[in-house]
Amino acid sequence: MNGDVFFTYTCQECSESSTEIFVRDKLSWLQVIVLVLYHLNTKSPGLAKKGFFHWKFQIAAFIEKNWEVLFTKYVKKKKSWTGTVAGTISHFSKYFFLSGTSVIKQQAWWTLKYPKISPYLISKIYNSMMAQKVKCKADKQDVSDIEIFNQILEQNVSKPEMMQPFILTEVETQDVPEMSSDGVDILSPSQIERNIKEKENKETNKRKSLLPTIDNKKFLKLTNSSDGLSDDFTRCAVESQDKKQLEDIMKHKIEDDKKQIKLLNPFCHYDTSLSDIARMRSTNLKIKLLGTVRKEMILSPYSGMYLKPYIRRDVESFPTWLQMMAEIQLTVNKNDPSYSLPPRGPLDFVYVLPEHIPAINCLCNQFFWPGIDLTETLQYPEFSCVVLYRRLIVGFAFLVPNISHTEHYISFIFTRPGWRNAGIATFMLYHLIQTSPGKDILLHVSMSNPAFFLYQKFGFKVEKNVLDFYDKYIRDDVKESKHAFLCRFER
Missing domain, CATH: 3.40.630 (Aminopeptidase)
Known part of the structure; x- marks a missing residue:
């Protein structure tokens, strides 16, 4: 995983067996969650919702899938381990994690507050912060945890750009713009209020169009379908009543298409367009000829x-x-x-x-x-x-x-x-x-489908009968039964 350096390394010369040895360090839940979020942010940003990941269906699911990689096979899962994930994220939210409540208006979505700081450095900052906290308590100094955290952060992070917090404008440049280009800093309530007031003032002054604020080149790279692009720009132009600007942008788009026809990596789930042009662009010459x-x-x-x-x-x-x-x-x-x-x-x-x-x-x-x-x-x-x-x-x-x-x-x-x-x-x-x-597997099968015997051979057992399950799907002229068995393969 990206950022995973939590290993103890023994070189070939120092090893008794004359082989290189990597031993997984014992990870705390904070280190695990930071590592998983850092990996998801860098390797699978397309799964995020405006830069945020769901703690249960994405973070906890990834931990469960890679349990032996993170904890080794000798660490057993407890029944309440998912609750530990949620509790750890909530407990350290004022230091390392950021909630998506104020951005996507939904709970349970989280991201790293400082996405450019590596998991190892975050672990080092936390250890230094705890040591400083114990020292202040022994010296009877009245210093808040946030002040200690900010001091440790400045001491351990040498590059100022790494201390740049997560902001909404970074997300909007990655996704297709759905909002105004006025970036809202979700870390500062005062900045949120100030940006909202600026937006209201601009609306009262009858701002002409949203089109000049869109980075057309980045937008075109993220768009697989020319139809979807024209629809989005047409909608914006109708709202702004600026037809001349629309024609200029569409002309720029056509010229861009002629110069560059390379789309995103076809293995990435963004490239799901089923048009003939998109399919042909996403394959090399050998695949086109030989299949x-x-x-x-x-x-x-x-x-x-x-x-x-x-x-x-x-x-x-x-x-x-x-x-x-x-x-x-x-x-x-x-x-x-x-x-x-x-x-x-x-x-x-x-x-x-x-x-x-x-x-x-x-x-x-x-x-x-x-x-x-x-x-x-x-x-x-x-x-x-x-x-x-x-x-x-x-x-x-x-x-x-x-x-x-x-x-x-x-x-x-x-x-x-x-x-x-x-x-x-x-x-x-x-x-x-x-x-x-470790997961139960469910499926529905028609009562008259001979595939039912294949499922029985693997150990699927009928849990209940579902009447008219296929009523909305199977045509009346088809002889197959519309009733279904709900079968379960238990772990």
Whole structure:
């Protein structure tokens, strides 16, 4: 993780075994939470809500997923460990953490008050602050904790730019602007009041337009769809009634598009546009020509971890469809004694990528019900499995993480007709179960769906019957039952 230097290192020469040794230091809850927030801020800023992360569904979930990395496998979880996370954040809020209540008007969202200071330096500042506090108490000096903290902060931070606190303007330059460009310093109540008064004064003076305050180049880089950009600018221009300015900006945008067509990293969940232009721009020439599986690692926006390009490569399974194709080829070439079957391609089990989404949506709309869009699965690719035979998607499975604190939910498992009964769905289900240690897994299955027996084989048990569960989805002409079993795989 970014900023993680909490190890005791023994070099090769000093080690008794003549090998380098890294031993995890015992971390306090403050160090763990600061480290996780620092990592999320630097590696997965797209998961934040205006720069803030939810303490339970993002911070605590990340800690649980990486428990052995942070605490080692010898430290067991207590039942109330999530409460410790919330209590630690609240206790140190006046020093190191900042609540999002005043910004996004919602509780339980937090970020680092000083995002540019490393976790190691924050740990050092806290230790120095506690030592100074004990010293002041022994000398009977009446000094407040905040004064001690500010003194220690100035002593340990050499660069003034590192002491710059979290401000709302930093967030607005990262996201698509939704508010006025008047940055509000959420650290100072007096500055908040002053900025609100300035905003009211500007509104009374009939400010002409919001358009000049927008950094167009940064805005264009964060925009994948030209339609969405034109809509946003049109809305602003109508409000400001400045048509000439709108034409100038749109002209600038078109020229920018001609010069630079490179979009964001296609593995990042921002790039979820399904337009043909966006898909083609996000792939290199080899992928366009051959359609092969990417060889590079995939960065997950959910956990910030790098995923391998392959989950599994199967060269032994021989589904019915491939058997039929082989028979057709042999029959057509039966008069050619020198003919031999060409080598078959492997079945590649991979994580979901943006270029898979259009084909997956098409299969879902054909075999399940209309209106399904699985673009959001790009936000948590480690809980997915897509099966490819060369360029053809023959199966997929998706799991939605953390629908509650102790539960995951399997939303879709599908294998094409002709490719079934070859172990494809079995491995996909096995993979999803392996990605969810310590969590119960729920799913709904139609009472007439033979996949129910596959779930039973893995240990899923019927928890209850849900009448008319698929009533709004399955068409009347489909013979499949609209009632469903709610099945649970218990940990």
